[in-house]
Each structure stands twice: as structure tokens, then as C-alpha cells.
Amino acid sequence: MFNFNELTDSVADGQVAKATELTKKALAAKVPAKDVLNKGLLPAMNRVGKDFEDGQIFLPELLMAGDAMKASIGLLRPELSRKGAAYTGKCAIGTVEGDLHDIGKNIVILMLEGNGWEVTDLGIDVPPQRFCEEIKKGGYDLLGLSALLTFTMPKMPETIKLLKEAGLREKVKVIVGGVPLSQSFANQIGADAYARDAVEAVVKARELVKK
Numbered sequence: 712m713f714n715f716n717e718l719t720d721s722v723a724d725g726q727v728a729k730a731t732e733l734t735k736k737a738l739a740a741k742v743p744a745k746d747v748l749n750k751g752l753l754p755a756m757n758r759v760g761k762d763f764e765d766g767q768i769f770l771p772e773l774l775m776a777g778d779a780m781k782a783s784i785g786l787l788r789p790e791l792s793r794k795g796a797a798y799t800g801k802c803a804i805g806t807v808e809g810d811l812h813d814i815g816k817n818i819v820i821l822m823l824e825g826n827g828w829e830v831t832d833l834g835i836d837v838p839p840q841r842f843c844e845e846i847k848k849g850g851y852d853l854l855g856l857s858a859l860l861t862f863t864m865p866k867m868p869e870t871i872k873l874l875k876e877a878g879l880r881e882k883v884k885v886i887v888g889g890v891p892l893s894q895s896f897a898n899q900i901g902a903d904a905y906a907r908d909a910v911e912a913v914v915k916a917r918e919l920v921k922k
């Protein structure tokens with residue numbers, strides 16, 4: 712039986728080498744990648760988020776935990792993004808301007824890829840103009856916007872406004888996500904969908920292209 716707690720502790724403590732070693736061990740023992748993610752890695756982010764909020768840890772610790780998380784997720788990539796599903800659509804996705812959080816976005820990408828999406832990752836700190844430029848290239852069914860900070864959320868309506876002004880809004884569906892968001896925020900800014908996590912993102916994205 713794989714010890715998920717040990718993996719959670721190593722990620723939360725920012726021990727990159729130990730976290731990668733344990734992730735490899737889990738995969739070698741045929742633990743499904745989604746269990747490694749949900750039972751081992753994600754609880755670590757919840758823990759450090761709370762400890763950071765409570766002032767028990769500071770930015771350097773947060774950074775180290777983020778690094779350990781990214782290193783372990785990298786090892787899950789081949790399994791999580793394995794192409795098995797038929798082509799669903801094409802998506803551009805990025806974290807909005809001013810925001811450097813990309814762990815959640817990267818998980819969304821893996822899950823979309825594993826469900827038949829061709830994904831262009833625009834990265835982090837993406838200005839509204841950059842999103843528009845990409846959509847202007849054509850061929851996209853979906854635009855995904857990620858924000859983890861309350862003060863970067865306004866970049867989402869800004870991006871949607873710019874898409875409208877450029878006559879691109881009708882060409883692409885917009886899905887938004889990130890921990891401070893909600894369905895009501897998505898409605899308010901005129902997004903087509905909001906997803907709480909990567910699993911819901913896949914479901915909502917599929918619904919949007921079916922419409």
C-alpha cells in the first residue's frame with residue numbers, strides 16, 4: 712500500500728528530490744497517476760496554502776513547495792495527458808497578467824490533452840492583448856483563463872472586453888477557473904463557463920463545443 716501521506720509531506724516541505732523519488736515509486740507500483748495527484752500532491756497545496764494564510768510559513772517555503780509540486784506533476788504528465796480520446800477541439804489557455812500561478816492551469820492542460828483537446832499553453836502573466844492575438848490566428852474553439860489572485864481577476868473581464876472589441880468574442884468560447892473564482896463571477900463577466908477543478912473543466916469544455 713503506497714504511503715500518500717509521506718508524499719504529501721515531502722511536497723509540502725518543498726523536498727523536491729524526495730517528492731520526485733516517491734512519485735516515481737508510486738508510478739512504479741502502478742498507483743494510477745490521478746490517485747498520486749489527488750491523494751498525494753493536491754493535499755500538499757491545500758496544506759501550504761492554509762499555513763501561508765495563517766502566517767506559519769512564508770514565501771520561500773511556498774516557492775519550494777510549488778517547485779516540488781511541479782517536479783512531481785511533470786512525472787505524471789505522460790499518463791495524465793495520454794491521447795486516447797478522439798479529437799474534441801482546440802484550446803488556448805493561460806494565466807492572466809500579473810499572476811504567476813500555473814500549477815492548476817498545467818493540470819487542466821494535462822486533463823484536456825488526455826480528453827482529445829489540442830492545447831496551446833500561453834504560459835503565465837499573459838496580457839489581454841496576447842490572448843486576443845492568439846485567438847485572432849483562428850481555429851480555436853475554446854479560450855481558458857486562469858487566475859489565483861483576487862487582484863488579477865479583473866484581467867478576465869478585460870480580456871473578454873478586448874475580444875469583443877476585436878470582433879473575436881463570437882468565434883471562441885471562454886472558460887475561466889482558479890481558486891478565488893465562482894460561477895457567479897463567471898456569469899457577471901460574461902464567460903461561457905466556470906470550472907472548479909480540472910475534472911469539471913473537461914466536462915464543461917466538452918459541453919461548450921457540443922453546443
Ligand code: B12
Pocket residue numbers: 753756757759760761763764770773774775776777778781804809810811812813814815816818819854855856857858859860861862886887888889890891905906907908909910912
Ligand atoms: C503554490 C502557490 C504559490 C506559488 C505558485 C507556483 C506556481 N508555479 O504556480 C508561488 C510561491 C509562486 C506563489 C506566489 C504568490 N502567491 Co500563491 N499560492 C500557492 C498555493 C499554495 C497553491 C496554488 C496551487 O497550485 N494549488 C493547486 C492547484 C492544483 O489548484 P488550483 O490552482 O486552484 O487549480 C485548480 C482549479 O482552481 C482549477 N483551475 C485553475 N486554473 C484554471 C483555469 C481554467 C481555464 C479552468 C477551467 C480551471 C482552472 O483547476 C485546477 C486543477 O484542479 C495557493 C493556496 C491555495 N490553496 O490555492 C497560494 C495563493 C493562491 N497565493 C497567494 C498569494 C497571496 C501569493 C503571493 C501574492 C504571495 C506574495 N506575498 O508574494 C504571490 C503572488 C505571485 C504572483 N504574482 O502570482 C494567495 C492568494 C490570496 C488571494 N486571495 O489573492 C493564496 C490563496 C494563499 C493564501 N491562502 O493566502 N504562490
